[in-house]
Structure formats: structure tokens, C-alpha cells
Amino acid sequence: MSTEVPPHSAAEQAGPSAAPAAPFGTPEAPRVAVRGEASLEVDPEIARIAITVKARGSDRRSALEDLTRRNLAALELIRSYGDAVEKLETGAFSITPELSRHGRGERVRTYHGRVHLTAVLADFTALGELTTRLADLDLTSVDGPWWGLRPDSPAHGEARREAVLEAVKRAREYAGALGASLAALVELADLGAEAPMAYAAPAPAGMARAYGGASVEAAPALDLEPHRQTVYAQVNARFTITPPQL
Template sequence: MTTPEADGPQPPVPYGTPDAPRIAVRGEAHLEVDPEIARLGITVTARGRDRRSALDDLTRRNTATLDLVKSYGDAVERLETGAFSITPELTRHGRGERIRTYHGAVRITAELTDFTALGELTTRLADLDLTQVDGPWWALRPDSPAHRDARAQAVREAVQRAREYAEALGTTLAALVELADIGAENPMAHPPAAGRMRSAAYSMAAETETAAPLDLEPERQHVYAAVNARFTMHPPRL
């Protein structure tokens, strides 16, 4: 009894053949570059004996904060309001509870690209009453050229590594079989976690004199890329 032959093309052998040996390599790139943006988290608070007075005070402080940030013009690339709240504070009164005061808060995010203005703006914001500033958080844009450069460097390293393996066997590469991002073949794989950005909190302050601008040094950003690559090579003479 003979086994019938398949009519369609046969799937490729995963690990190559003696006539077309395969090389599987990994290429990686680690770049250290200057940040492109800095984010500030701003929390404006207010309180009053009744809801309306707390809301009026919060509106006034919020407007003053937004006007201050907008005064820096093109140095501010993005300005967003993230959350708003008015919360009553309860206190015991006899056998029951009553509202003692109201607390209001508005959370704002400012994104700057001009780091020369960052220190001055941070100081002026922290100098406002009932205002907290968090940050800066340094980052790259999602479409930063640094990401493309890292991917290209990872590919070049994979090709170079494969060539070195082939040369060690006294042969050369024949063709590229596959190129994949790390994690593309295994959805459960995750890239290394990025380093945490430094942050600092500046609580509200009320000084008679304007504080000197903070000297903020941008934190270098680490960009990582990795690829898996498979090549065929000409049969070596062993």
C-alpha cells in the first residue's frame, strides 16, 4: 500500500534543509535621546461655606491658571482639562450630620516643547494659592524619529549578526525568510517596561516676592527596539 502524494505545495520545513540551511537571530537597539515634550499636572482647588461660593472661587482660580499657561504661547503645545469636582465636607452636629464646607478641584494637563520656559512656568504655577503642580514628566512623541531610528538599528544588527554566523561557517546569506517585531508572533510577550519618569510635586505657595525660576534638567529618554529575523544561507562545506 502506497501513500498518496499531496496535490498542493508542501509547507516549508521550519528549520530549513541541508540545501537551504536557516539562521535565526535577534536584533536589538538601545538609544538614549533628549526628550521632546514635558508634561505638567496642575490641580487647582477652592473651598467655600456653600456650593456657589466654592464654585465661583474655583472658576476664578481656574481661569487665572489657564490664562497664565496660555500666556506662554507656542511654548505650550497642548492644554487640557482632565477632571472637575465639587465635594461637600460633612461634620457631626448633634445626632445628625450637616455640611460644613464645600471643596472644589480642577485638574489640568499642560504639555510644553520649549524647555527654557518650563522652569519659569512651573515656579509661577506653584506660586498660585491653592494650586498643586506635579511633574515634569519627560517623554518623546509617539511619532518621534527616535523610534524609527531604533527599529532600523535593530534590523541592521540582525543582518550583521546573521552574516557573522554565516561567515563563521565559511558561507554567505542567501535570502531573508522572515522579519518580525518582538511580540508579533506571541501576543503575550511584552517589551521591557520603560523607566519611570521623574516627577516632583509643588504645593501651593503665597510669597510676597516672585520666586526664582526652577532650573529643570531634561531627563534623557531610553528607546528600545527588537526584531526576530530568519535567513537562509548557502550550504556550507563542513
């Protein structure tokens, strides 16, 4: 007489060691969840300025020609600073008619032209001189600077490392309060350690705005004080700890 032994399931064949891990801690391996945060203040690496070149004329063609000439003068001035200018971009361009307020019908009184430029500089010594020279051009306004960091700045990585160290320190303190110690890292979640590149708010001392004709003498360079940047980092971390001594 023979008896058949029913086949064991894969989990039974694998033994107790193959049991799925508990989603939460156990009395033998409690879990600790913490958040690590870091905040660093660092010097800026770049500065951005916005340039607006304007022109006006009694007809569309003259306004466009005047705007083209002034835009070229601004571009040549910015390019003359060579490697000090990391990026130069042309933004919005417009030619807008201005209607006369008197008389019947729609009569164009004058045409207004406008073009926007953006320059990014890493040489802050050249920045002060370029800002005032641009502001000294006819019908040209300058806004800025807006200080910031490059996307690949080492400051971002340093903030993330400090946030991780803070998480480990905090978890170790919690474990120590229970008479336990850290056993293993279970999870490390990045909450977005990058600081907003959106350039920081402009420093009051670094704002230049001017309109009108150029003076005979060269305008003095502005003494601009860089605005320090704050870099943030946050991480969530979960650890297992040894059984606490309660």
C-alpha cells in the same frame, strides 16, 4: 488499438519546480533565525506637568465661584506662554461637601472644589518659569515634569533600523562560523519597536509641589535638567544561507 494516458495532476504538470517550499531549511538552503535588538538614549522632546487647582467655601456656590476664578487664572497663565505649550487639557472636576464631626445629623461644614489640568510643553526654558509661577498661585499644586518623546519621534525609527542591522550582523556571524554566507531574507517580524510613551518617571530635580497664597515677589524659575529617554526596538529575522562547509 489506442491507449488513454490518464491526466496528470496540476503539480505534475508544473514540474518539480512547483513543489511547495519546505517550512524549514534544507541541506541546500539552511535557515538561520536571529533576534536583533537596539537601545538608544536620546534627549526628551516634550515635558508634561499636572496642575491641581483647589478651592473651599462655606457653601456650594461660593466654593464653585472660587474654584472657577482660580481655574481661569491658571488657564490664562498657561496660555500666556503661547506656542511653548503644545497641549492643554482639563481633567477631572469635583465639588465635595465636608461633614461636621460634631453634633447630631448630617451638617455640611464646608465644600471643597478641585479641578485637574495637564499641560505639555516643548520649550524647556519656559517650563521652569511656568512651573514656579503656577505653584505660586493660591491653593494650586504642580506635579512633574514627566519627560517623553512624541509618538512620531525620529528616535523610534532610528532604533528600529539599528535593530535590523543588528539582526543582519548576528545572522552573518552565525553563517560565517559555518563557512557559509547569507543568501536571502525569509522573514522580518516586528516585536513592537515603539518605546512606551507613558512618560518616563519624573526626574527628582524636576518636581515642584506647592500650596498656599501667592507671594508679593515673583517666584524664581526652577532650573530643570531634562531626563534622557531610552528607546528600545526588537525584531525577529530569518535568513537562508549557502550550504555550510562542515
